Amino acid sequence: MADAIKVLLVDDHQVVRRGLRTFLEVQDDIEVVGEAADGAEGVALAGELQPDVILMDVKMPGMDGVEALRRLRELDHRARVLVVTSFTEQRTVIPALRAGAAGYVYKDIDPDALAGAIRSVHAGHVLLQPEVAGALLSQEESGSGAGRAGSLTEREREVLGLIADGRANREIARALVLSEKTVKTHVSNILMKLDLADRTQAALWAVRHGLSG
Numbered sequence: 153m154a155d156a157i158k159v160l161l162v163d164d165h166q167v168v169r170r171g172l173r174t175f176l177e178v179q180d181d182i183e184v185v186g187e188a189a190d191g192a193e194g195v196a197l198a199g200e201l202q203p204d205v206i207l208m209d210v211k212m213p214g215m216d217g218v219e220a221l222r223r224l225r226e227l228d229h230r231a232r233v234l235v236v237t238s239f240t241e242q243r244t245v246i247p248a249l250r251a252g253a254a255g256y257v258y259k260d261i262d263p264d265a266l267a268g269a270i271r272s273v274h275a276g277h278v279l280l281q282p283e284v285a286g287a288l289l290s291q292e293e294s295g296s297g298a299g300r301a302g303s304l305t306e307r308e309r310e311v312l313g314l315i316a317d318g319r320a321n322r323e324i325a326r327a328l329v330l331s332e333k334t335v336k337t338h339v340s341n342i343l344m345k346l347d348l349a350d351r352t353q354a355a356l357w358a359v360r361h362g363l364s365g
Contacts (some may be wrong), residue, residue, distance in 0.1 A: 154338045155235035156183040156254055162194035162204035162220065163187075163236070168259065170234075172207060175230050175263045182270060191220030204275050206233045210248055221251035232273045236261075243320040249352055255279025276318030305344045309363060311338040315351055 159182055160344035161169045169187045176182050185201045192207075192215040198206060206224075210217040221233055235248045235256035245256050254273040257266060272279050304312065307328070314324045321339065325332045339351070348354050357363075 156181050157205055157360055158183050158185045158201070158203045159185045159270060160185060160194065160197055160201060160206045160231070162189075162206060162212075163209040163216070164189050164277045165209075165254075168209075172266075176267070176270075179267050182267065188322060191215030191217055191223070194220050195223045195227070198224060198231055199227065199291060202232050205233045205270050207236045207270075208233050210235055210237045210239055210244055218247050218251050220296075221248060221253055225252040228307065232277065234273050250349060252350070253352075262344065276323075278318065278352055288290050299362070308342050308345070309334060310360045312342050312354060313363045315339070315342075316363060318355075349364075 155191050159176060161172050161184060163169050163172075166189075173187070184275070186197045188197050190212045194206065195215070201355060208217045215223075217235060217237075224231065224233065232254040232289060233252065235245065235253045236259055237245065237256060238246075238259045239245065246279065248256065253280055255269065257269050257279070261269070269279055301303045312323055314327060319327065321332050323334045326334045328335070330338075339354075342348070342354060343350070346354070346357060348357060357360055
């Protein structure tokens with residue numbers, strides 16, 4: 153399983169972790185490398201185990217999922233985080249996406265769909281339920297981003313399109329024959345010009361305005 157997607161489970165309910173592990177362990181391309189019962193343990197194990205994808209609950213005692221996401225982002229951890237939650241309220245899910253989650257699914261998701269979601273976020277895609285994507289877009293459009301498309305340079309539009317395709321900075325640099333530092337500068341300029349908070353908003357903006365591949 154050298155090429156398997158390494159997954160870390162972070163949930164305070166042991167029965168949930170056990171159920172997830174039982175299903176995921178029968179997938180040929182997914183390997184569960186560890187389990188954590190709260191956000192703090194999850195952050196620590198992420199550093200130790202270097203998973204590719206983290207399945208993260210939102211509501212947990214001690215450090216919750218949102219704070220854990222913030223810590224992982226501060227540590228510049230490479231893992232993609234897929235929130236697995238029983239909470240459908242936007243006030244619960246959107247902060248997690250703002251904190252850096254690559255997407256979210258409900259705990260009653262079909263097992264095969266969960267495996268597909270893990271593969272999708274591992275491939276670099278943003279995975280959002282339609283109602284949350286709509287809420288994020290509404291917030292974005294209530295700002296000034298939609299009116300600032302003309303301020304983007306052609307290169308910035310290319311970078312934005314690749315962000316929407318789920319490409320990491322290193323992949324964008326390779327595709328456009330640029331240094332990674334230059335790509336980071338372009339990303340910062342895009343967020344500033346469009347008045348967006350993060351790459352998730354940028355990806356949604358690009359899809360909404362036809363800049364994705």
